[in-house]
Every structure is written in C-alpha cells, then in structure tokens.
Amino acid sequence: MPSATLPTLSRSEIELHNTAKSCYVTLGNNVYDVTDFLDSHPGGADLVLEYAGKDVADILKDEASHTHSDTAYEVLDDSLVGFVASEKATNGSAVNGNAANGKVKEEEEEEELRYDSKGRPIHPKTGMSCEEDLSKDTDLDSDYKTYKFLDLNRPLFGQIWYGGFDKEFYLEQVHRPRHYRGGESAPLFGNFLEPLTKTAWWVIPTVWAPPVAYGVYLASQGFENGWRQASFYVAGYCIWSLLEYILHRFLFHLDYYLPNNRVGITMHFLLHGIHHYLPMDKYRLVMPPTLFIVLATPFWKLAHTIFYWDWNVATTVFCGGITGYILYDMTHYFLHHQNLPLWYKQLKKYHLAHHFLDYENGFGVTSPFWDTIFGTPLPMVTNVKAN
Ligand SMILES: [Zn+2]
Ligand SMILES: [Zn+2]
Ligand SMILES: [Zn+2]
Known part of the structure; x- marks a missing residue:
C-alpha cells in the first residue's frame, strides 16, 4: 500500500x-x-x-x-x-x-x-517506472541543470574525460537512463571520429560469421569424426552463455571495483556505461569489432592453453563461443528494438527491467538461467505484467 x-x-x-x-x-x-x-x-x-x-x-x-x-x-x-x-x-x-x-x-x-x-x-535509482520510460525523450537542458552530469547537447567523450567526476556520482548517474532526441545517437566526439563510434547490429554477423565458419572449416581437417567436432563446438557455445553472464556482471558492471579515476570511468563509459546512459541508442548497443578483438584475444589464448594438446579442438571450442557471442549481441539488439514473439517477449521485459528497474540484477541477456543460479534474478516479471 x-x-x-x-x-x-x-x-x-x-x-x-x-x-x-x-x-x-x-x-x-x-x-x-x-x-x-x-x-x-x-x-x-x-x-x-x-x-x-x-x-x-x-x-x-x-x-x-x-x-x-x-x-x-x-x-x-x-x-x-x-x-x-x-x-x-x-x-x-x-x-x-x-x-x-x-x-x-x-x-x-x-x-x-x-x-x-x-x-x-x-524507482529512485533510475527515475523510471516502466520500460516505455526508456523511450521518452529527455529534456536535455533540464537534465543537465538537475543532475550536473553530462550535457547531451555537447560531445560526451570530453565531458567524461575532463569532467573530474567522482566514481560514486558517475555510477549513480550513468545508470540513470536518458533518451536522446527520439533515439538518435548523441554526439560522442562531435568530429570526424563520430562515425567510428557507431556500430549497426548487422555488422556483428557480417564481420564475425565468416571467420567463425573459416575457423570451423580449418579445424575440421583435424577431426576424423564430424560429431566429435560438433560436440566441441556446442561445448564452446555453452561456455559462452556462462561467459556472457560473467562479463556483463563482473566486467561491464565492474562498478564498485572500478578505479576512481578518469581512465577507469572513461573505460566503464565506453564499454557499457553509455548503453545504460542511453539504452535505446541503436548504434551504441552492439560491440564495435575493434573492442571485440581486444576482449576476444585473451579467450583465444585461453582456449589454446586449456586445449593445448589439440589446435583443432581449441579452435572449434573458440568458434562455438564466438557463435554464442554473435547470437548474444543480435539478441541484445532485438530485445531493445524489436517486437518479438512468444518467450522472447518475456526476455525483452527481463532485459529492459535491467535498465529501468535494477541494474544490479538481471545480467543474463539471452536467458535468465545464470541469474537464478548465482542469485541475481530480477523479481520483476510478474510485477511488470501487472500493468
Ligand atoms: Zn553498472
Ligand atoms: Zn541492454
Ligand atoms: Zn548492464
């Protein structure tokens, strides 16, 4: 009551x-x-x-x-x-x-x-009460006056880098969603670099599916049995689902372990902060390929360390994992921007609640499975339905 x-x-x-x-x-x-x-x-x-x-x-x-x-x-x-x-x-x-x-x-x-x-x-932390609020235009001037965080009328990167924000204030503000002019991309650099800051969703399968297919093909030469390779591929895919949870929870939301300096804060902003700050920005949602290479390289090394005895096995597992990543990033995009059928509707509610309701829970994007295992599920699904 x-x-x-x-x-x-x-x-x-x-x-x-x-x-x-x-x-x-x-x-x-x-x-x-x-x-x-x-x-x-x-x-x-x-x-x-x-x-x-x-x-x-x-x-x-x-x-x-x-x-x-x-x-x-x-x-x-x-x-x-x-x-x-x-x-x-x-x-x-x-x-x-x-x-x-x-x-x-x-x-x-x-x-x-x-x-x-x-x-x-x-909700006091996000200033929102439902997923539709994520798509309501922010009054740019009054937002800046009220919170004294970022002025969306000006390029954001410089403001983050030179803003001298305290970590706690930054985290509080960056998780409070804004919506820029009907969903356009707010300026990040405001110069010739601007196009490089935007990635359309279809870039992900276009850029990464061919190398995955090529990797699977190369590795297949070392397998006598196709089923054996398939099972390593599926294993890689399953490993991804856990990684998706771990990366989102512990890397993207490093939050309280983040170093309290401009490098830490700017990294956080570029990696995931901007997606919480402007969650409905279509071009700042999926991972830019350059950033992906940086994040994926250690996993390539890791796969080849664990499966050191067989290059083909390591490569197949890695390719299965990257397949999981491609589907994850596309799913993430569609959850934000597409009307989806059946259980995807629930998944959409679940993920959008991570944005408007509680960013400290609900880290699973393609499924809430690991949230329930690790005790970070969003209790909201029934709540949201009630409206
Ligand atoms: Zn966070
Ligand atoms: Zn999202
Ligand atoms: Zn998040």
Missing part, C-alpha cells in the same frame, strides 16, 4: 471535492488536486469540472474527445495529494480533515517512493 506519505482518501471523501473551489480527480489509485489547474486547462474549466471527484483515466486516453499530451500527465504528477483507499482500508484509516486543504506535504514525500501519473512506483 502506497499510503506511507500522503493521506489515503475514501471514494466518498474524494467525491466531495467536486467544485471550482476544490476539485479532485483520480487516476488509478492516485488522487490529484487540480483546483489550481482549472483555469489553465486548454479545454476550459468546465470540462475538468465534469470529472470533478471522478476518475479521469478514460477521458485522458480518449483521443476522440481531445488529445492529452505528456504535459497533462506532468500536471497531474505535480498535484498528487493522496491515494484512493481500498474499500476495506477505509474504515478509521488516514482519512482526516487536513487532506481537504489540498496541500502536498513535500518534505515527507521526498523520503518515500514516488509514483508516476498511473500510480506505478518510480
């Missing part, structure tokens, strides 16, 4: 506020005092008064009567005065006279969870 800070009002209590002197409306479980707003309503005060004391969910959605922009919801956000009491909770609860003066108790409100205009909790 979201009753900790603001009063709970019974339906009958709310219905009393049906005049121009005191006008309440509800949206879901939230109660709003829109008295001050009556005169500024574009459709006139009377239209609002028709709904005084009543629920406005339907009229806000009903585009035929008149469209309501996001501003309508923002106006509501600012005038939240309480919550609708559930029928049972009404008797003898927080319903009291001072709710009628319609003043929001702001000091108290700040301590607790806040709610968006549809009554969903706004």
